[in-house]
Amino acid sequence: MAHAFDPSGWLTRFEDAGGWWVVVGPKITLGWMLNDLGNSGEEAARLWRELVNVPGHRAAVRETLLCHREG
Secondary structure (H helix, E strand, C coil): CCCCCCHHHHHHHHHHCCEEEEEECCEEEEEECCCCCCCHHHHHHHHHHHHHHCCCHHHHHHHHHHHHHHC
């Protein structure tokens, strides 16, 4: 049985791998800082694939970030 996607959990793992984001209006920019983080490049790639290759994940993370900004 597949587990429900948790966008907040994804964002936590993303941050742990050196990820950051900026929300300006309706636009969101995601990025990574990979200096001195060991295997974070591999984790970043895995997280990115999870975000863009699984239907609905990108929209869920976007909604979470936009709500967080407003909240």
